[in-house]
Amino acid sequence: MxxxxxxxxxxxxxxxxxxxxxxxFWRTDQRLPRRETPAVWPDVAVVVPARDEADVLPLSLPSLLAQDYPGRAEIVFVDDGSSDGTGEVARALSERHGGLPLRVAAPGEPEPGWTGKLWALRHGMALAGARDPAYLLLTDADIAHRPDSLRELVAAAHANGLDVVSQMARLRVVSGWERLVVPAFVYFFSQLYPFRWINSAGARTAAAAGGCVLLRAESARRADIPCSIRRAVIDDVSLARAVQRSGGRIWLGLADRVDSVRPYPRFGxxxxxxxxxxxxxxxxxxxxxxxxxxxxxxxxxxxxxxxxxxxxxxxxxxxxxxxxxxxxxxxxxxxxxxxxxxxxxxxxxxxxxxxxxxxxxxxxxxxxxRGRGAAWKGRTYARPEAAPDR
Known part of the structure; x- marks a missing residue:
């Protein structure tokens, strides 16, 4: 030949x-596992790190405020050094829409050795921890949730004894370039981290999707999150690995109730x-x-x-x-x-x-x-870590 x-x-x-x-990996049937209503719905804190997100907040934050959750829940919104009035927009939306109580915090610039998002999560998780919630929902500012999203995430974690329940948000696909590139992004991710391997008993593969991560608070303390992964740029995979190493169980799948509203209209x-x-x-x-x-x-x-x-x-x-x-x-x-x-x-x-x-x-x-790696919203991490061992 x-x-x-x-x-x-x-x-x-x-x-x-x-x-x-x-x-x-090519199958798309890994959706939320069996759900079971808890006898008592646990307390949940929703932590939202945000940097210069004023444009997308009107499309996403009202969906969090409107969560139909039977237990006690609150939102800790962390304004990570925004220059576009992100924190003020969040407060205004909370006043206008009501719903879950919302606190806005501003931790200032990250200390050396921290990436911006994890620094914001550290501050938000510390504020949330003062009220000792059983679960933390870590979700990005561009993610919109259906009204029953939080309830279904908690019910799945409760029924299956999971320490992390993460959903790959359905990304926006409107423009021609989005149609060409976005579905392939999720396809390649699932090829690299097959969801079935992650979700199987005794799994060695670990990953999560940072836009929607329900994390058991006790598991976060046991894995020392976010301090143990403070330099990670690919923070979701690092978080999942840290929880798995500490003995936690992880689940990752595609979302039916969680959508990203961030547009990518240009190829650039x-x-x-x-x-x-x-x-x-x-x-x-x-x-x-x-x-x-x-x-x-x-x-x-x-x-x-x-x-x-x-x-x-x-x-x-x-x-x-x-x-x-x-x-x-x-x-x-x-x-x-x-x-x-x-x-x-x-x-x-x-x-x-x-x-x-x-x-x-x-x-x-x-x-x-060239020293421009991992640039995001005005911050550049010259030598970031993908998924540190600690």
Whole structure:
């Protein structure tokens, strides 16, 4: 066989493994597990870190204020050094909409060794802890919750003895670039962290989705969160690992009641979302970067390249292997497109999207070595940690 055919066969073999041996990552059926009504609903504190979020708060914060929760709950809103009046907007929305009581706090600039979001969470969790809640709901300022979201999260944690219940919020998909990039973002995340592996008994894989994390307060104290992960840029995965290491049980799945309202109308916005932490996920390792680029090329780019080359040269073996690998890839992407209610005709374009992610990952490394890594809302973390051991 030709070298092109051998590469196509290798790609097909990789897709055989991904299809059956990677926790069925491509399925979208990991939703909230069994729920059970507690005899007494526990107290919950909702902690919302926010930096320059005045524009999205009118779309998200009222949904938290309107939570239909049978027990006692409050919102601790932490204004993380905003320059756009975020704290004032939060207070005004609370006065206008009523609902759950809301406190606004401002911790000031982070101390050395802390990332901004975790510094804000530290302050908010400390304020919430003064009232000794049983659970903490850590949710981002751009996340909107259905009225029963908090109730369902607590019922799932109670019924299954879970220390973390996290949902991957359904991201906004409106613009053309969002349609092309966003469903693939969740697809790639679930490939890296298969939800079934995370949710199985005795799991070794740990991850969470930072937009919606229900955390048992006792588990947070046992894992020393957020102090133990204070330098992490990918804080959600770090949080899940810390809880798992301390003996806690984790659950992660796709959301039906939680949505992100943050828009990414321009391609540059999506590029920055991915590239700001992609190299941190690779632990700033050149070897991991090279391996990731090679892996993406073999798994996602080789099938269409092999097929088109085979058609031009008459290489039947390369055409067969490349075409079948592309077909398997396309099939695994269909459930995610259905979840996002997007045209299924986008599925064959996954190799193009993967090429964009490859370039974003390389750009993340370039920005890191230029001292601009992990830049977010006016803050830059030159050498952040992806998921520290402590």
């Amino acid at each position: 030709s070298s092109v055919a051998w590469i196509a066969v290798a790609s097909l073999g990789a897709w055989g493994w991904l299809l059956l041996g990677q926790g069925f 916005d999506l590029w920055r979302m991915v590239s700001r932490c992609a190299y941190a996920q690779l632990r700033h390792s050149v070897l991991l970067l090279v391996g990731t680029v090679a892996g993406l090329a073999l798994v996602y780019l080789a099938p269409p390249v092999a097929l088109f080359t085979a058609v031009a040269t008459g290489d039947a073996a390369a055409a067969w292997a490349g075409g079948l690998a592309w077909a398997v890839m396309t099939g695994t992407y269909l459930p995610m497109l259905r979840y996002y209610r997007q045209p299924l005709l986008l599925a064959p374009a996954l190799p193009f999207t993967a090429a964009l992610y490859l370039l974003m990952t390389v750009d993340s490394a370039v920005q890191h070595y």
